[in-house]
Amino acid sequence: MAEQPLHEHTLGNGLRVVVCEDHVVPLAAVNIWYGVGSRHERAGRTGLAHLFEHLMFQGSANVAEGEHAALLESAGATFNASTSFERTNYYETVPVSHLELALWLEADRMGTLPAALTQANLDNQRDVVKNERRQRYDNQPYGTAFERLCRLTFPAGHPYAHTPIGSMEDLDATTLEDCADFFATWYAPGNAVLSVVGDVDPEQTIAAVERYFGGLPTGPTPPPAREGDLGPLSEVRNEDVAEDVPSPAYFAMFPLPSDGGSDIEAAELAVEILGGGSGSRLYDRMVRRDQIATEVWAGVTRLAGGPSLAIVDAIGPDPEKIAAVLDEELARFAADGPDADETARATAQAERGFLEQTETVTGLANALSQNATQFGDPARVFTAPSRAASVTADQIKDMAGRFLAPGARTALTYGGAR
Amino acid sequence: MSNQITMPPRPVPGPVPAWSFPSATSGLVPGGPATLRCDLPGRRLASVRLVLDAGAGRDTRGKEGLATLTARALLEGTEAGGGTALTAAFERLGASLYASADLTALRIALDVPVTRLSPALELLSTVVREAALADADVARLVRERLEEIAQEDADPGTRAMRELRAVIFPEGARAHRPTGGSPASVTAITGEDVRAFYASVDPAEAFAVAAGDLTGTPVDSALASALSGWTGSGPALPPADRVMPVNGPRIVVVDRPGSVQTYLSIAHGVPDRSHGDWPLLSVASHVLGGGLNSRLNAVLREEKGYTYGVRTGLLRLRHCGLMITQGSVHTEVTGDAVADALHGLRSVVADGIAEDECASSVRALADRAPAEYETSRSVAAELADAAANGLGTDYPSRHLAAVRAATPETVARAYRRHVDPEALTVVAVGDAAQIREPLEKLGYAPVTVTATEPAR
Numbered sequence: 072m073a074e075q076p077l078h079e080h081t082l083g084n085g086l087r088v089v090v091c092e093d094h095v096v097p098l099a100a101v102n103i104w105y106g107v108g109s110r111h112e113r114a115g116r117t118g119l120a121h122l123f124e125h126l127m128f129q130g131s132a133n134v135a136e137g138e139h140a141a142l143l144e145s146a147g148a149t150f151n152a153s154t155s156f157e158r159t160n161y162y163e164t165v166p167v168s169h170l171e172l173a174l175w176l177e178a179d180r181m182g183t184l185p186a187a188l189t190q191a192n193l194d195n196q197r198d199v200v201k202n203e204r205r206q207r208y209d210n211q212p213y214g215t216a217f218e219r220l221c222r223l224t225f226p227a228g229h230p231y232a233h234t235p236i237g238s239m240e241d242l243d244a245t246t247l248e249d250c251a252d253f254f255a256t257w258y259a260p261g262n263a264v265l266s267v268v269g270d271v272d273p274e275q276t277i278a279a280v281e282r283y284f285g286g287l288p289t290g291p292t293p294p295p296a297r298e299g300d301l302g303p304l305s306e307v308r309n310e311d312v313a314e315d316v317p318s319p320a321y322f323a324m325f326p327l328p329s330d331g332g333s334d335i336e337a338a339e340l341a342v343e344i345l346g347g348g349s350g351s352r353l354y355d356r357m358v359r360r361d362q363i364a365t366e367v368w369a370g371v372t373r374l375a376g377g378p379s380l381a382i383v384d385a386i387g388p389d390p391e392k393i394a395a396v397l398d399e400e401l402a403r404f405a406a407d408g409p410d411a412d413e414t415a416r417a418t419a420q421a422e423r424g425f426l427e428q429t430e431t432v433t434g435l436a437n438a439l440s441q442n443a444t445q446f447g448d449p450a451r452v453f454t455a456p457s458r459a460a461s462v463t464a465d466q467i468k469d470m471a472g473r474f475l476a477p478g479a480r481t482a483l484t485y486g487g488a489r
Numbered sequence: 490m491s492n493q494i495t496m497p498p499r500p501v502p503g504p505v506p507a508w509s510f511p512s513a514t515s516g517l518v519p520g521g522p523a524t525l526r527c528d529l530p531g532r533r534l535a536s537v538r539l540v541l542d543a544g545a546g547r548d549t550r551g552k553e554g555l556a557t558l559t560a561r562a563l564l565e566g567t568e569a570g571g572g573t574a575l576t577a578a579f580e581r582l583g584a585s586l587y588a589s590a591d592l593t594a595l596r597i598a599l600d601v602p603v604t605r606l607s608p609a610l611e612l613l614s615t616v617v618r619e620a621a622l623a624d625a626d627v628a629r630l631v632r633e634r635l636e637e638i639a640q641e642d643a644d645p646g647t648r649a650m651r652e653l654r655a656v657i658f659p660e661g662a663r664a665h666r667p668t669g670g671s672p673a674s675v676t677a678i679t680g681e682d683v684r685a686f687y688a689s690v691d692p693a694e695a696f697a698v699a700a701g702d703l704t705g706t707p708v709d710s711a712l713a714s715a716l717s718g719w720t721g722s723g724p725a726l727p728p729a730d731r732v733m734p735v736n737g738p739r740i741v742v743v744d745r746p747g748s749v750q751t752y753l754s755i756a757h758g759v760p761d762r763s764h765g766d767w768p769l770l771s772v773a774s775h776v777l778g779g780g781l782n783s784r785l786n787a788v789l790r791e792e793k794g795y796t797y798g799v800r801t802g803l804l805r806l807r808h809c810g811l812m813i814t815q816g817s818v819h820t821e822v823t824g825d826a827v828a829d830a831l832h833g834l835r836s837v838v839a840d841g842i843a844e845d846e847c848a849s850s851v852r853a854l855a856d857r858a859p860a861e862y863e864t865s866r867s868v869a870a871e872l873a874d875a876a877a878n879g880l881g882t883d884y885p886s887r888h889l890a891a892v893r894a895a896t897p898e899t900v901a902r903a904y905r906r907h908v909d910p911e912a913l914t915v916v917a918v919g920d921a922a923q924i925r926e927p928l929e930k931l932g933y934a935p936v937t938v939t940a941t942e943p944a945r
């Protein structure tokens with residue numbers, strides 16, 4: 072869609088609302104970001120933010136167990152939720168005829184969730200979440216790599232040292248009271264942003280939001296989050312993983328600047344040039360020319376309250392050789408920076424990434440909630456291509472030297488002895 | 490606190506707005522592919538899908554994986570040893586190019602901001618006409634594919650699908666063997682094989698679809714100039730076989746020692762998509778394992794917590810389909826979970842389908858179409874897939890209309906006609922030492938155990 076003006080509004084109880092018209096399809100995307108994620112959990116209760124997300128689908132004062140999903144499924148809606156380090160996100164894309172129903176469902180659980188909290192629901196969803204953990208991480212080759220790298224990169228007890236899925240022990244220890252406290256602390260209207268994108272009338276939409284959410288009490292101000300900063304690493308910390316995996320592999324994590332400034336724009340382009348796709352330096356060197364790896368991948372997770380994180384992973388018979396060649400390429404990149412063509416290509420890819428992220432009403436609503444929650448400016452989403460395009464080769468070189476230096480990583484070695 | 494909140498009454502939605510699948514205009518590149526142009530106002534990312542009638546169903550016995558490797562070799566460039574040159578050229582345009590093969594077709598996918606569609610089509614033209622398919626690149630791609638097979642075998646879901654096809658399709662069927670080949674068949678493939686396979690592709694049997702906001706882009710002439718004069722030179726590829734699946738009952742355990750979950754795949758052969766019952770079987774699948782409230786998830790996930798979720802769906806092959814229920818369950822409840830799944834799969838035969846669950850599944854499938862086909866990518870891929878399967882470009886619309894026309898009676902009748910719940914194939918990828926006995930105790934079918942063979 073072409074860029075449309077945004078309509079912003081804040082309710083008396085603090086709920087921030089962003090509406091964007093997009094009349095291409097007769098849909099409405101509803102997206103709520105709550106400013107709570109795994110970084111806000113306390114020791115001994117890892118996984119609580121995500122487990123609580125599951126409980127938000129088990130009914131509320133005026134919605135029976137299973138009814139939330141039943142109403143949305145039978146409307147042809149696509150809906151889900153996700154929990155990350157910094158936020159929890161609930162969303163549904165409905166035929167525009169069902170917009171008010173979707174708003175009402177979100178308001179009911181934002182206001183009245185504890186009315187439906189039961190030990191039976193907690194026990195059931197705890198089992199579901201433990202199976203989610205097994206399926207996505209424990210029963211997958213290399214499935215715990217990200218979790219291990221976070222534990223290696225951040226000091227014990229740091230808010231980003233554990234990942235949203237949490238530990239089996241902490242999931243087992245979670246009580247109904249923990250869940251009620253969690254809701255009371257974090258699920259206040261003032262700690263949320265609601266975005267609506269689609270075939271809607273902005274004034275009517277804001278009026279409907281007032282109607283359904285306006286009566287919810289303001290609630291407490293959420294406690295300040297713990298400090299999340301972490302500077303670049305100065306020497307490689309490596310863990311040998313004795314897991315039964317199909318092939319030896321090498322995984323690395325580099326802390327990067329936080330999202331929000333110009334540094335992360337340059338740092339993300341640097342990672343893209345280094346390892347993003349089959350045109351990248353690492354792919355060309357390791358897979359095409361030296362043939363020491365059969366697969367190389369790199370990507371960035373942007374974070375606002377702590378360091379963004381770059382991951383590089385490679386599969387190949389000799390992880391030590393992969394690590395040595397990685398060091399060579401990092402040193403070369405830090406010394407020489409990118410050439411003009413690499414910078415232009417990375418910028419063009421960033422533009423396509425922006426279009427992919429925002430081409431659906433679902434994607435745009437999520438991006439608006441994100442930018443409103445983290446930067447107080449939903450319209451920042453539209454500046455992504457120009458932010459990438461304004462990065463210079465010198466800035467990329469500077470970021471590579473500071474954050475992608477040979478020693479600036481933690482690493483996992485799988486099956487190196489084979 | 491919460492009981493003091495008075496919510497306004499639940500709003501009652503009006504009728505869902507009308508929507509129809511985007512229409513497309515047919516064309517033809519003289520001597521070359523048929524084309525479809527689909528104008529989607531407001532979609533700034535354009536998509537081109539080129540489908541070649543050179544799927545793995547037509548690759549060579551003993552060299553399975555040839556179609557897959559040909560697709561990958563096409564991305565390696567137009568000069569031997571060209572390195573990153575081709576990828577870089579697409580990247581400069583902000584474009585991505587991808588190619589893959591399934592049993593039905595070899596598919597080439599180009600996504601690009603619509604402002605740069607024309608130069609991207611010029612580049613695509615060099616790929617289809619001048620790809621080097623060099624020996625050294627193919628040799629490297631063979632090694633990468635061998636590694637990928639090892640990775641796939643270690644993943645419970647892909648391992649289950651591989652085993653399911655191997656047991657439900659008889660030895661003579663191409664679908665019996667992995668689409669991307671086995672270690673032995675992939676090792677046998679050379680650059681010469683890839684060049685010969687690609688030379689045998691007949692451009693007149695191909696389809697090209699372009700979708701996006703095409704206002705101001707002369708896409709017909711750009712497609713014509715990109716693809717006209719492209720010719721094949723080799724003998725025709727052998728036709729794909731039409732060997733049908735052979736139903737069970739059978740239970741096959743793929744031993745994965747130490748597995749904390751069992752990946753279940755429970756399947757039955759069904760007709761292909763040209764059969765009038767396919768849309769009804771889609772509805773039946775949704776009733777069984779479509780959403781959180783489907784029969785299987787209501788029990789296995791929401792009542793018992795055995796799983797993060799299961800799903801029932803139809804696998805689309807060109808000459809048949811498979812109705813597959815799959816998901817991961819905690820190892821220690823494997824026997825109980827299979828019993829519950831079998832009970833659910835029998836329930837449509839025994840009890841039929843209720844009015845409200847049929848209506849809910851129909852709406853879930855039909856009313857999500859505007860979201861499902863919101864992007865150029867999804868529209869182009871669906872049209873290209875319909876063309877590749879010989880279903881006609883009106884297939885997506887016809888399918889949706891038939892889903893809307895489903896009733897509890899027609900859905901239950903179609904299920905009973907095509908699915909025998911006493912003749913299912915159950916594949917369980919998990920720790921045989923723990924799950925074999927509980928599965929035998931079900932008394933459903935004899936249990937055989939397959940070791941996870943080393944990939945190399």
